[in-house]
Amino acid sequence: MSGLKSKKADIIAVAKLARVSPSTVSRSFNHPDLVKATTRKKIDSAIRKLGYIRNRAAQTIHGIRSGTIGLIVPTVDQTIFAELIQSFSEAVEKRGFTILLASHGYNLSREYELTRKMLEHRVDGVALIGLEHAHDTYELLEQQAMPAILLWNHSDTARLPSVGSDNETAGYLIGAHVADLGHRRIAAVFPPLDGNERASMRFDGVLKALTERGCEIPQKWQVETPYSVSSAKAETERLINSEDRPDAIICGNDVLAWGVLYGLAKARLSVPDDVSVTGIGDFKGSKDFEPGLTTVRIPAKTIGETAAEAISGMITSNVTTGNGTMVPPELIVRASSAPAR
Amino acid sequence: MSGLKSKKADIIAVAKLARVSPSTVSRSFNHPDLVKATTRKKIDSAIRKLGYIRNRAAQTIHGIRSGTIGLIVPTVDQTIFAELIQSFSEAVEKRGFTILLASHGYNLSREYELTRKMLEHRVDGVALIGLEHAHDTYELLEQQAMPAILLWNHSDTARLPSVGSDNETAGYLIGAHVADLGHRRIAAVFPPLDGNERASMRFDGVLKALTERGCEIPQKWQVETPYSVSSAKAETERLINSEDRPDAIICGNDVLAWGVLYGLAKARLSVPDDVSVTGIGDFKGSKDFEPGLTTVRIPAKTIGETAAEAISGMITSNVTTGNGTMVPPELIVRASSAPAR
DNA sequence: AATAGTTTTGCAAATGTTTTCATTTTTCTC
DNA sequence: GAGAAAAATGAAAACATTTGCAAAACTATT
Numbered sequence: 001m002s003g004l005k006s007k008k009a010d011i012i013a014v015a016k017l018a019r020v021s022p023s024t025v026s027r028s029f030n031h032p033d034l035v036k037a038t039t040r041k042k043i044d045s046a047i048r049k050l051g052y053i054r055n056r057a058a059q060t061i062h063g064i065r066s067g068t069i070g071l072i073v074p075t076v077d078q079t080i081f082a083e084l085i086q087s088f089s090e091a092v093e094k095r096g097f098t099i100l101l102a103s104h105g106y107n108l109s110r111e112y113e114l115t116r117k118m119l120e121h122r123v124d125g126v127a128l129i130g131l132e133h134a135h136d137t138y139e140l141l142e143q144q145a146m147p148a149i150l151l152w153n154h155s156d157t158a159r160l161p162s163v164g165s166d167n168e169t170a171g172y173l174i175g176a177h178v179a180d181l182g183h184r185r186i187a188a189v190f191p192p193l194d195g196n197e198r199a200s201m202r203f204d205g206v207l208k209a210l211t212e213r214g215c216e217i218p219q220k221w222q223v224e225t226p227y228s229v230s231s232a233k234a235e236t237e238r239l240i241n242s243e244d245r246p247d248a249i250i251c252g253n254d255v256l257a258w259g260v261l262y263g264l265a266k267a268r269l270s271v272p273d274d275v276s277v278t279g280i281g282d283f284k285g286s287k288d289f290e291p292g293l294t295t296v297r298i299p300a301k302t303i304g305e306t307a308a309e310a311i312s313g314m315i316t317s318n319v320t321t322g323n324g325t326m327v328p329p330e331l332i333v334r335a336s337s338a339p340a341r
Numbered sequence: 342m343s344g345l346k347s348k349k350a351d352i353i354a355v356a357k358l359a360r361v362s363p364s365t366v367s368r369s370f371n372h373p374d375l376v377k378a379t380t381r382k383k384i385d386s387a388i389r390k391l392g393y394i395r396n397r398a399a400q401t402i403h404g405i406r407s408g409t410i411g412l413i414v415p416t417v418d419q420t421i422f423a424e425l426i427q428s429f430s431e432a433v434e435k436r437g438f439t440i441l442l443a444s445h446g447y448n449l450s451r452e453y454e455l456t457r458k459m460l461e462h463r464v465d466g467v468a469l470i471g472l473e474h475a476h477d478t479y480e481l482l483e484q485q486a487m488p489a490i491l492l493w494n495h496s497d498t499a500r501l502p503s504v505g506s507d508n509e510t511a512g513y514l515i516g517a518h519v520a521d522l523g524h525r526r527i528a529a530v531f532p533p534l535d536g537n538e539r540a541s542m543r544f545d546g547v548l549k550a551l552t553e554r555g556c557e558i559p560q561k562w563q564v565e566t567p568y569s570v571s572s573a574k575a576e577t578e579r580l581i582n583s584e585d586r587p588d589a590i591i592c593g594n595d596v597l598a599w600g601v602l603y604g605l606a607k608a609r610l611s612v613p614d615d616v617s618v619t620g621i622g623d624f625k626g627s628k629d630f631e632p633g634l635t636t637v638r639i640p641a642k643t644i645g646e647t648a649a650e651a652i653s654g655m656i657t658s659n660v661t662t663g664n665g666t667m668v669p670p671e672l673i674v675r676a677s678s679a680p681a682r
Numbered sequence: 683a684a685t686a687g688t689t690t691t692g693c694a695a696a697t698g699t700t701t702t703c704a705t706t707t708t709t710c711t712c
Numbered sequence: 713g714a715g716a717a718a719a720a721t722g723a724a725a726a727c728a729t730t731t732g733c734a735a736a737a738c739t740a741t742t
Contacts, residue, residue: 051481051484051485053457053460053461053485054461055402055461055463056398056461056462056463057397057398057399057401057402057407057462057463058398058402060398061396061398061399061402066398066462067462068441068462071442075427076417076423076426076427076430077420077423077424077426077427077428077625078423079418079420079423082417082418082419082420082423083418085417085418086416086417086418086444087418089417089442089443089444090444090446093443093444098441098442098443098458098459098462099441099442099443100409100439100440100441100442101412101430101439101440101441101442102430102434102439102440103427103430103431103434105431116394117439118439119394120394120395120396120397121397121398121407121408121409121439122396122397122398140392143392144392144394229625229626229628229629230628230629233629258626258629259629262629262630262631265631266631284418284420284570285570285599285626287570287571288570288571288574288599288600288603289603290602290603290606290607
């Protein structure tokens with residue numbers, strides 16, 4: 001009641017109240033050095049009085065950047081991505097962008113739809129997770145000449161610049177570690193490999209390291225299980241039930257490894273005395289496990305930051321970063337693995 | 342080269358190619374029933390040929406909704422919020438909105454800035470986490486008549502509608518459970534209560550339940566520790582080192598409870614035989630712990646969905662949902678708590 | 683106090699849509 | 713096949729800004 005028109009204030013209202021033209025108000029936002037200090041004062045006070053808030057939509061149609069970056073993820077609520085989302089979003093915010101977030105639940109055609117939606121919103125760039133995307137999605141981004149980047153995994157041959165780790169290397173590191181500890185009775189607990197490029201490349205890496213060292217994983221010890229602690233736990237109980245049990249279990253990721261550790265604990269088997277266990281990912285929590293989990297760290301924070309820098313470079317100065325950056329994974333040895341007896 | 346003008350296609354280009362007026366193209370998007378099927382065909386083919394993508398920014402300046410909802414969180418990368426973000430975003434996506442996400446790292450003035458930014462982007466609504474926000478933030482939202490909602494906790498007296506659980510009730514449930522099991526030597530491991538409304542209300546609830554049952558927590562057993570598994574673990578080692586140790590430990594959240602469990606495991610104390618342990622939150626993983634963690638579930642999924650429904654109601658039909666919805670927390674008894682000996 | 687140079691400001695066009703209203707085209711009825 | 717009614721389309725104004733250009737207002741110089 002007391003003065004401020006409750007109707008939405010626009011730049012014209014501000015101009016009127018400050019007794020200047022709209023152009024001057026606009027300039028005072030975008031090129032403050034071009035307007036006299038005293039006029040700027042008047043304008044600022046009018047802005048405050050009216051509670052005016054700039055309309056980015058109106059700017060955007062002038063070809064001005066929207067200041068948003070679309071981030072399209074499979075899902076948010078897995079530790080694996082939450083960390084990445086956090087660091088990426090923090091890093092782009094620092095550069096003045098805001099994240100437009102959408103999740104597709106591992107459905108590639110939904111991912112395409114969401115990409116379209118991002119383009120409708122005129123995001124300045126798009127970030128996708130992983131290397132596998134629908135043909136249409138790539139086409140769309142190319143055709144619209146939209147700066148885009150792939151997060152989490154890196155491959156030189158990807159169709160877009162990618163920032164992340166190499167899953168095969170991650171698998172190789174773990175495979176080599178376990179084999180070098182002298183284990184020969186090795187089992188693998190992985191998510192379904194089919195259609196999961198992440199998991200299957202890790203597995204390939206493990207196999208490569210083992211083969212080089214003259215080991216192999218017998219078919220019966222190659223376990224596939226959904227991405228969940230509880231099913232990994234259940235599978236583990238099956239795995240160790242036979243008296244002919246492995247003395248090392250290599251897991252496709254930390255979540256599965258947690259499940260395996262619980263399964264072993266329940267069976268009163270000691271880790272690492274009876275069985276060595278390894279994960280991949282170094283999720284929050286793995287460090288504090290009892291025993292601490294030997295794993296490979298995929299440095300989510302570094303990836304998020306590197307990617308943020310890369311894409312804002314692409315946006316602000318059309319600098320294409322070649323085919324991205326390889327952020328090396330790192331073996332982290334903790335208490336859950338020990339030399340074979 | 343082969344036909345498609347690489348310059349950004351607008352609605353006018355489409356109209357020209359389809360030999361109709363821009364109005365008709367616009368109509369064919371927004372009121373397809375008003376345009377003849379054959380013209381629609383022509384238009385669709387022109388759209389495809391040019392790779393035209395609608396410009397929501399241009400629509401938005403007509404007062405049309407932007408189709409975005411601002412979600413401002415303290416941080417993404419804690420299990421606690423990731424689940425909530427996922428369910429909220431999924432639920433609003435289902436209603437045609439996209440999430441504009443920003444994180445402030447528990448900095449309330451940064452939260453205010455982010456809220457402003459959301460308003461600049463002309464989001465259709467804003468969702469904040471928790472009940473505690475800067476005065477300015479509330480003012481801003483009110484003054485701009487922006488539909489807004491608070492997630493995670495509910496209070497009838499909050500300045501905005503809130504959807505979530507009541508932390509005091511959550512604490513009460515756990516306190517009652519532990520006391521009713523017959524425990525009298527009870528310790529509490531909580532995050533710093535000062536300036537943390539969530540934690541302190543939970544603690545109040547615990548105290549209330551205990552007092553009603555004639556118990557109390559001695560000062561020396563009231564432990565404050567940062568939100569992290571490792572520090573809870575360290576604190577636990579201190580706590581049980583004295584030979585006069587508690588036989589039940591009530592934790593302010595599941596993450597701390599995990600730390601406590603690890604600490605006890607390391608000390609070779611058996612849960613629940615030697616000590617009962619409880620959490621609050623029922624985070625992913627608590628179910629599969631060895632032993633399973635007794636806790637109070639704050640149903641993130643329900644909260645996200647309820648909140649999504651509430652805010653889209655506020656947006657699409659100006660229905661204000663009173664002061665929100667209380668989503669009741671639920672005691673979940675698992676193996677980590679047992680009757681006192 | 684006139685001139686030239688510089689700094690500030692305003693006018694008007696442009697941006698990519700939607701929408702109201704008027705006009706044209708089609709369909710129906712007899 | 714004329715007239716009325718209904719359906720489909722187009723013209724133009726509106727939306728909230730930015731920006732190129734020209735005009736106006738200052739400053740400095742003589």
